[in-house]
Amino acid sequence: MDKTQTFSIMIVGVGGQGSLLASRIIGDVFLAQGYDVKVSEVHGMSQRGGSVVTYVRFGENVASPVICEGEADIILSFEQLEAARWLPSLKPGGKIITATQRINPMPVIAGTAKYPENLIEKLKAQGASVIAVDAAALAERAGNIKAANVVLIGVLSKLFGINRDVWLSALKDNVPQKYIDVNIAAFELGEKAAQTAA
Amino acid sequence: MRKLMLGNEAVARGLYEGGCGFVSSYPGTPSTEITEYAAKYPEIYAEWAPNEKVALEAAIGASTAGMRAFCGMKHVGLNVAADPLFIGAYIGVGGGLVIGVADDPGMHSSQNEQDSRHYAIAAKLPMLEPSNSDECLRFTKAAFELSERFDTPVILRLSTRISHSQSIVELSERENVPLVPYEKLPAKRVMMPAYARPRHTVVEERLSELREYAESCPFNRIIPAEGTGKPKLGIVTSGPSYNYAREVLGDSAAYLVIGMPNPLPERLIRKFAEMVERVVVIEELDPIIETHIKSLGIPCDGKNIFPLTGEYSQGLVAEKLLVKKNEYAKLTEELPGRPPVLCPGCPHRGVFYTFKKMKLTVFGDIGCYTLGAAQPLSAMDTTFCMGASISALHGFLKAMPDYASRTVAVIGDSTFLHSGVTGLMNITYNRTPATVVIVDNNITGMTGHQDNPATGKTLKGEDVTPVSLEKICEGAGVSPSHIRVVPASDTAAFEAALREELASPEPSVIIARQPCALLKTVKRGDPVTVDTGKCKGCRACMAVACPCISMTDGKAQIDAALCTGCGLCAGLCRFGAID
Ligand SMILES: Cc1ncc(C[n+]2csc(CCOP(=O)(O)OP(=O)(O)O)c2C)c(N)n1
Numbered sequence: 157m158d159k160t161q162t163f164s165i166m167i168v169g170v171g172g173q174g175s176l177l178a179s180r181i182i183g184d185v186f187l188a189q190g191y192d193v194k195v196s197e198v199h200g201m202s203q204r205g206g207s208v209v210t211y212v213r214f215g216e217n218v219a220s221p222v223i224c225e226g227e228a229d230i231i232l233s234f235e236q237l238e239a240a241r242w243l244p245s246l247k248p249g250g251k252i253i254t255a256t257q258r259i260n261p262m263p264v265i266a267g268t269a270k271y272p273e274n275l276i277e278k279l280k281a282q283g284a285s286v287i288a289v290d291a292a293a294l295a296e297r298a299g300n301i302k303a304a305n306v307v308l309i310g311v312l313s314k315l316f317g318i319n320r321d322v323w324l325s326a327l328k329d330n331v332p333q334k335y336i337d338v339n340i341a342a343f344e345l346g347e348k349a350a351q352t353a354a
Numbered sequence: 355m356r357k358l359m360l361g362n363e364a365v366a367r368g369l370y371e372g373g374c375g376f377v378s379s380y381p382g383t384p385s386t387e388i389t390e391y392a393a394k395y396p397e398i399y400a401e402w403a404p405n406e407k408v409a410l411e412a413a414i415g416a417s418t419a420g421m422r423a424f425c426g427m428k429h430v431g432l433n434v435a436a437d438p439l440f441i442g443a444y445i446g447v448g449g450g451l452v453i454g455v456a457d458d459p460g461m462h463s464s465q466n467e468q469d470s471r472h473y474a475i476a477a478k479l480p481m482l483e484p485s486n487s488d489e490c491l492r493f494t495k496a497a498f499e500l501s502e503r504f505d506t507p508v509i510l511r512l513s514t515r516i517s518h519s520q521s522i523v524e525l526s527e528r529e530n531v532p533l534v535p536y537e538k539l540p541a542k543r544v545m546m547p548a549y550a551r552p553r554h555t556v557v558e559e560r561l562s563e564l565r566e567y568a569e570s571c572p573f574n575r576i577i578p579a580e581g582t583g584k585p586k587l588g589i590v591t592s593g594p595s596y597n598y599a600r601e602v603l604g605d606s607a608a609y610l611v612i613g614m615p616n617p618l619p620e621r622l623i624r625k626f627a628e629m630v631e632r633v634v635v636i637e638e639l640d641p642i643i644e645t646h647i648k649s650l651g652i653p654c655d656g657k658n659i660f661p662l663t664g665e666y667s668q669g670l671v672a673e674k675l676l677v678k679k680n681e682y683a684k685l686t687e688e689l690p691g692r693p694p695v696l697c698p699g700c701p702h703r704g705v706f707y708t709f710k711k712m713k714l715t716v717f718g719d720i721g722c723y724t725l726g727a728a729q730p731l732s733a734m735d736t737t738f739c740m741g742a743s744i745s746a747l748h749g750f751l752k753a754m755p756d757y758a759s760r761t762v763a764v765i766g767d768s769t770f771l772h773s774g775v776t777g778l779m780n781i782t783y784n785r786t787p788a789t790v791v792i793v794d795n796n797i798t799g800m801t802g803h804q805d806n807p808a809t810g811k812t813l814k815g816e817d818v819t820p821v822s823l824e825k826i827c828e829g830a831g832v833s834p835s836h837i838r839v840v841p842a843s844d845t846a847a848f849e850a851a852l853r854e855e856l857a858s859p860e861p862s863v864i865i866a867r868q869p870c871a872l873l874k875t876v877k878r879g880d881p882v883t884v885d886t887g888k889c890k891g892c893r894a895c896m897a898v899a900c901p902c903i904s905m906t907d908g909k910a911q912i913d914a915a916l917c918t919g920c921g922l923c924a925g926l927c928r929f930g931a932i933d
Pocket residue numbers: 380381382383428430431434465720721722723740765766767768769770795797798799800801
């Protein structure tokens with residue numbers, strides 16, 4: 157990878173899905189690889205089940221911690237509608253890794269809006285390259301549905317030629333001791349899913 | 355050691371390394387984590403105070419005792435703490451005193467946008483502003499030195515993007531800073547007119563010295579452009595805006611990065627302006643630097659190009675300065691929004707459902723329960739600032755007494771202790787038949803679960819006797835027979851109490867009590883399920899705006915993974931379909 161170019165990963169999802177943990181793991185991986193890294197997080201109001209965006213950027217020298225329209229090399233999405241919402245941030249030719257999970261937002265629950273259908277096809281039709289994974293099912297198989305974020309990190313890890321031990325050690329540094337095994341299992345299922353999806 | 359750190363965590367590290375011994379704060383996004391991280395250092399005494407004014411006065415007390423002290427808050431917290439802030443400038447410090455204030459351009463989690471630099475100017479205090487985590491750490495340490503050197507409190511200004519971004523920091527050891535010996539100095543610390551007059555002169559003299567210091571302050575720095583010849587663009591900027599400008603313009607422009615936004619330098623700015631063909635100021639919120647530069651007779655661009663509102667970004671800088679916009683794709687259809695909602699099992703839900711059902715006029719306040727204003731509950735008429743539910747209800751009812759039987763104030767436990775108590779005294783003292791509902795979830799929820807005087811735990815985790823909300827209300831003059839405590843989960847009891855108190859001509863308080871559903875100590879119940887045979891698809895259960903409930907094929911469905919079994923929806927089903 158060209159270190160002089162800043163690489164941008166956007167993590168999107170619904171408050172409570174674990175995007176902070178994901179951004180910290182990814183940030184630590186690239187820090188360990190000797191990159192300059194900036195991560196921008198969301199706390200407070202938007203965490204209450206709202207749409208949540210976190211940015212991870214790395215390169216030789218990263219100035220801004222945020223990602224604007226047309227700048228994300230990768231969008232890592234924990235939920236379909238959120239992937240669609242943040243599509244404008246994707247760089248032309250960029251990749252979307254998304255969980256196939258659907259979480260109804262309040263306007264849909266309240267019946268004032270409809271959850272859009274066939275979002276993954278629609279994203280592809282816009283020229284995005286999309287890897288869609290049933291992360292929740294894989295996380296459940298790993299032992300805890302909450303580890304869906306780590307399944308997706310497993311998928312993401314396959315896009316970089318970085319030794320998997322670096323990913324595993326960042327994972328270990330960021331998850332509580334008692335959840336390590338579940339998270340490693342989730343990560344591995346994500347790695348496997350990347351191979352079949354690619 | 356190199357480490358990725360959140361800006362707020364880096365400030366806390368700066369407190370540790372800088373020998374700070376005392377931290378008192380009130381939570382507020384985006385400043386909260388400074389104090390939470392500081393509390394993790396055993397060397398630092400750290401606490402949550404009931405509000406920002408108390409916190410700052412406590413920090414002033416510790417500084418008076420000779421200890422390096424810190425007080426953190428969000429931008430609007432400084433409004434509450436403005437009184438001690440202004441007097442802090444007069445009395446100076448014993449041990450260094452740093453006041454951390456985090457602005458929230460873009461209002462990620464706030465009720466307004468407010469530029470704290472005005473306070474530094476108005477109170478005549480030096481202010482530092484970092485633009486990344488490493489600077490957060492270094493500026494915090496430097497702020498203590500500056501504070502002691504110039505005998506003044508120093509404000510450290512942060513913003514959401516600085517507080518909540520992680521970047522690389524270099525760590526060092528803690529400095530051992532002994533207490534500055536305490537002396538009785540009434541002429542410096544007893545601010546009555548005879549003593550305060552000469553102190554005002556000291557403040558003005560100190561400000562001139564600080565102005566001189568600003569010329570050579572290492573945090574105000576010129577970064578030349580690449581190549582020879584006069585650069586076309588000279589950017590004067592500070593904080594997060596510097597990062598955005600740098601991202602877009604790289605080495606093609608020269609920069610004057612202002613790390614000390616008050617007082618601003620003069621000669622340094624003149625020197626920079628001469629180095630470049632055109633000066634452009636990029637600063638979020640108000641034109642503070644721009645106004646200063648113009649006052650020196652130097653032409654510059656600023657708010658004629660950039661907005662006064664919202665948060666900046668590299669995209670904005672590129673668009674405004676280079677008229678450049680990235681290409682991007684977008685789905686053609688309108689996507690449903692995803693606003694924040696009350697959590698599954700939230701004890702506030704039933705309270706707001708009841709307000710809506712009774713068609714009440716609701717004076718709201720600030721906290722998670724402000725989400726009761728959102729659709730479909732839509733049960734709030736006002737939200738101003740912390741504590742204003744109670745005090746404004748009083749004024750409203752004096753002007754429109756007819757509304758007393760159908761108007762309430764609603765306020766959280768932390769907010770009540772922050773600044774609701776004084777409003778309640780006004781109600782009893784000046785006799786308004788007002789009804790106040792305290793939604794007591796036993797935690798400061800909105801900002802991410804901080805303890806408060808009523809929770810019985812301190813920031814450091816010690817158990818203490820909790821402050822009693824009911825006794826405070828009684829002490830404030832509410833008759834004990836009109837102080838009602840009901841479990842928030844018992845909506846029938848809550849509604850009954852509300853009807854009685856609204857009908858009564860006495861001031862009253864109803865405490866709807868139930869701990870926040872997200873607290874680790876709260877046990878989740880078994881999820882409820884829908885008997886699709888009985889469900890008529892009437893949508894009555896949807897009225898409570900619970901994220902667990904949706905309609906599939908004309909029947910209600912409950913997400914078992916999210917449901918906490920609070921049972922609120924079950925109580926609304928006339929067909930007994932939810933159990
Ligand atoms: C002056 C001021 N300080 C701090 C804040 C940040 N803030 C907003 S609501 C809140 C407290 C919420 O706690 P509580 O009243 O107990 O309600 P809950 O969120 O738990 O429902 C705080 C600290 C603010 N908005 N204004």
